Amino acid sequence: MDIPKVERWDLGKGLMTLDKIREMFTPASHFRVSRSEYPAGAEFSEASREGACYVLQGKITYRLEKFNFEIPLSTGEFAILPSGSYWVTIGKNERVSLVRVWELPAEFWPN
16 A cells, blocks of 8 residues: 655645635535544544545644554645554644545435
């Protein structure tokens, strides 16, 4: 598996905000867009479906245990994270604020 590409937000789109990110994923009923915040220095494990992670503030590192690689992200960066189990580490100096986006399975889409 290739390490996901970390990209920088295009400031030509304006500042990276929850609303700007929501506008990119249409129709809205096909996606889950969630904002989360974690305190500085936090560490935890999580399992996730494939989806995008946008960092609004701070630093976060996802370590994909199955493939033994790390994906560091900081303010203004984003990446498509593969599905799997992760060890997550938040930067030691400030909390992180991020937005995660997943496409919902078709059975959850409205008719």
